Amino acid sequence: MKPIHALLTALAFSALTPAMADEMNEPWAERAISGHVDQSTLKGRLDRETLDALRDKGETLFGAKFTELDGAGRKVATQAIIPTKRKRPPDLEFQRIAGMDANSCSSCHSHPVIGGAGDFTVNVFVNEGFVNADFDTVDPQFSNERNTNHLMGAGLVELLAREMTADLHRIRKETLHTARETGEPVTANLVTKGISFGRITAEPDGILDIAKIEGVDTDLVIRPFSQKGVMTSLRQFGVNAMNQHHGMQADERFGTRWTGEADFDEDGHDNELTEGDISALTAWQATLPPPIVMVPDNERWREAAAKGGAMFDTIGCNECHVRALPLKSLDFTDPGPFDAAGTLRDAEIDGAIYDLSLMDWAKDLETNDKGEYLIPTFGDLKRHVITDRQVAALGNELLGQRFVERNEFQTSELWGIGSTAPYGHRGDFTTLDGVIRAHGGEARASRDAYIDLSDTDRSALIAWLKTLVIPR
Amino acid sequence: MKKLAFLILLAGLTGVSPLAAQDNSGSGDASETAADLPMDVPVMVEEALAAGIDHQYTGPWEYFVGGGAAAFDCNGDRLPDLAVAGGTSKASLYVNRSAIGGELRFEEKADALPDDTRDKVTGLYPLDIDNDGHRDLVVLRVGENIILKGGPDCSFTEANRAFAFNGGRAWTTAFAATFEPHLPFPTLAFGNYVDRSAPGSPWGTCHDNELIRPIGGGERPDYSEPSMLTPGYCALSMLFTDWNRSGEPALRVTNDRQYYREGQEQLWRVSPDRPPRPYRRSDGWRRMQIWGMGIAEADLNADGYPEYALTSMGDTKLQTLDSEAEPDRPVYRDIAFDENATAHRPYTGDDLKPSTGWHAEFQDFNNDGRLDLFIAKGNVQQMQDFAAYDPDNLLLGKAGGGFLEAGDKAGIALPRRGRGAAIADFNMDGMLDLAVVNREAPVSLFRNAGGRTAAGGTRPMGNWLEIELRQDGVNRDAIGATVTVKSGNETRTRKVHVGGGHASGSAGFIHVGTGTAERAEVRIQWPDGEWSAPFRVFANNFVVIERGATTAQYWYPPE
Secondary structure (H helix, E strand, C coil), X not given: CHHHHHHHHHHHHHHHHHHHHHHXXXXXXCXXXXXXXXXXXXXEECCHHHHHHHHHHHHHHHHCCCCCCCCCCXXXXXXXXXXXXXXXXXXXXXXXXXXXXXXXXXXXXXXXXXXXXXXXXXXXXXXXXXXXXXXXXXXXXXXXXXXXXXXXXXXXXXXXXXXXXXXXXXXXXXXXXXHHHHCCCEEEEEEECCEEEEEEEECCCCEEECCCECCCCCCCCCCCECCCCCECCHHHHHHHHHHHHHCCCEHHHHCHHHHCCCCCCCCCCCCCECHHHHHHXXXXXXXXXXXXXXXXXXHHHHHHHHHHHHHHHHCCHHHCCCCCEEECCCEEEECCCCCCCCCCCCCXXXXXXXXXXXXXXXXXXXXXXXXXXXXXXCCCCCEEECCCCCCCCCCCCCCCECCECCCEEECCCCCCHHHCCCECCCCCECCHHHHHHCCCHHHHHHHHHHHHCCHHHHHHHHHHHCCEECCC | CHHHHHHHHHHHHHCCCHHHHCHHHCCCCCXXXXXXXXXXXXXXXXXXXXXXXXXXXXXXXXXXXXXXXXXXXXXXXCCCEEEECCECCCCEEEEECCCCCCCCXXXXXXXXXXXXXXXXXXXXXXXXXXXXXXXEEEEEEECCCEEEEEEHHHEEEECCCCCCCCCCCCEEEEEEEECCCCCXXXXXXXXXXXXXXXXXXXXCCECCXXXXXXXXXXXXXXXXCEEEECCCXXXXXXXXXXXXXXXXXXXXXXXXXXXXXXXXXXXXXXXXXXXXXXXXXXXXXXXXXXXXCEEEEECCCCCCCCEXXXXXXXXXXXXXXXXXXXXXXXXXXXXXXXXXXXXXXXXXXXXXXXXXXXXXXXXXXXCCCCCEEEEEECCCCCCCCCCCCCCCEEEEECCCCCEEECHHHHCCCCCCEEEEEEEECCCCCCCCEEEXXXXXXXXXXXXXXXXXXXXXXXXXXXXXXXXXXXXXXXXXXXXXXXXXXXXXXXXXXXXXXXXXXXXXXXXXXXXXXEECCCEEEEEEECCCCCECCCEEEECCEEEEEECCCXXXXXXXXXX
């Protein structure tokens, strides 16, 4: 009986399909996705018009309120980065902790503009989603709570990370080569763009001592995204986030190739996001304008900011919050060079180049005498221990994440900080003064120096930080 | 009964025979392409001649079986070199000169193996017997077996006298080794085939097998006191395996029913300081008679207990512990049909006669995190009732379990009579390559070029790890260790062993595909049962783990 029943059902469905399809395309259709982006059209260097069109699609996806007709929800899939089945469907589709926890990207990345940061109300809960996928508590033993970062200038951040990774890999290759050639162990400092990531020692037989690597993963891939610095690319992050927050599963990780199923979350929708869709999202984020240093109209603020900016350097904040990192190229290749399987890789397709120099904001980037762009992120793309025994407020997580210890975080890029309160990885601090005072560990000396400043000097420093804004 | 009734019903409904109803007899729709399969299909490029390997396994009846290969590093560069049995042709050793990630290149080292040991070779297994850091080579022969002591730069010297090893005069076709507790050197097991000198040979005249424990505590092994494993049933593969997680490996032997009378498959209890004893019917061991040719072991269902693929003529068996099994009651049932792994006849071409399977090995060829099963296939010689064109199988593991045949789509379906094989990453690109020894046909050497695309090109496949274990003192290569690789909810396990397959063994990096996982926690259960701390490693790396170390090290191939 079953096959006959299935056959009748199939016939009935196919009879309905054209009408349903028409309904899907009506202006009032309850869908956010009316068509997918064809990846095969995205090859080589995109001209401004093509890039703009792709960005538009990306922005649409970023702002889309996905519906169950699009494939929103993940009935039997957890939020895990590695495709993982739930033990049972959740009682509720939306759930603030294990997710899905948001209807759209822009519902959190919204302040002060789309792609910006989020208030404490839109904190997310980070759990690997492998074991306790259905936990229903915010107890930190089950999850790390994180404030929403802004994405402005994210393409430049990823490009910096790529160039730094390439430098580190070159150093590693040369060190190994020299050790093999000389028959002697060779030690090399891992320095790129002026940032030190410790050192490596290569043995003549090709063994690499990785014990002295600092602030970066042992594969020497700088992963610039997330508070911990554990995500390689906007593309990888996009695939992760689309599943975690919206239950929208990208074919490049959750599709048949890796899971054996076109509808891994079993919500009745195959291939919810195509490679092209993820490219559109990536292109839009990669081309977002970077934050700026605002010149206040108020003269006293201008004067205070000038003083505070100098103070920032004097007390050593700039040792980690490095004012600017030099970038050689504005060519953003997508897919990128350092992603692993499960995120589309550059060797898998003929990808596209998003030329960030086509963006209007690119003309405002400063350059140095080598023609390198100076990217004022006020960060170093390196992880640091940020707590100690006395100053431990930022050590409020109990779970490590992706091999990174609980009290170790990537230096926050300060660009845009004036627009993105509250502060700290969990958004625990309502003032900049508060979050500066919470810096311990490797930042302890600067933090102590800040506290030792006069009230006027501390105020000046805040005045300067408040000029690092995301324009509306 | 249930299964039989189901098959009859199925046959009635579909109008085809029960065997034909199972999809693994062929690749299905002839128009189906690699892109139609729900996983990456590796493109295996045959390039033996271009790589410098021109070698055949030849000879009369005695060499209908055997034909082994050994992949192991013998010159300290960590690239797997390759030794190949030749039967009446000379066994040869090829030094790996492949460019990293490039085409395969080998250079024959004519003086590597002493010339008088290169004849009549049926099989080869590498292991470091005397714990000197150089892998030695156990050479199985028609006649005296040889232990070749490994030295630097792929130099080998005969060590039978030095190790007090009597190579005998049997026709040896199987080998396995284990390190037993408190013994300074490995215990060796040799599996023999037909005793040609016995009256009535070859029918019912299977030679006994041997288990040789080292005696004394000298600096060099002393293998002067073998024990006989009686009865022998014409062994073609043997493997020490911890079937019940007791920490005490037993010796599994697969036997060729072609020549034994009243024989069966065997499992020998090998307890320290005690004579080996076979499990019997009273122990729960079920009699099974097959043309046993090769053994492969893997924990397919991640329950901690290994499954076994047993190649034969006709159906390959895939055994798992039955619910009636107990810690010392090895009761197995066959799940090959359920898992689509019977591989009972050629999956392509018009020859519908039963297959003849030889070397079997579980590995992950497409790095999707799921184990695949390679089976070398080939007619014994000219057996009319069995397929003449009998291509090797590449059964790709499916998400959720079971296998799909992809041998033709991968490019390994050659008209050659396969025997032994060695699976190793010869060009150190993270993707497993394959050497197959063929009877009276050239060795096939397949380079894994990546996953096939719809357009006919290749692309990178899943993430991977290759792991080398090292420990000081006895058992340098940690034979008997278990490697667990945990990413998310999935734990992948590998056992380090010497034995199994068909007359072929490999040693060196342990390859683990990790699919979409870009990092993993690796734990080692060392051969004495001690668990290591977890090592946190990133995928797509060669990892070296030394016992006692707190962190793993990475190794990088020369660029």
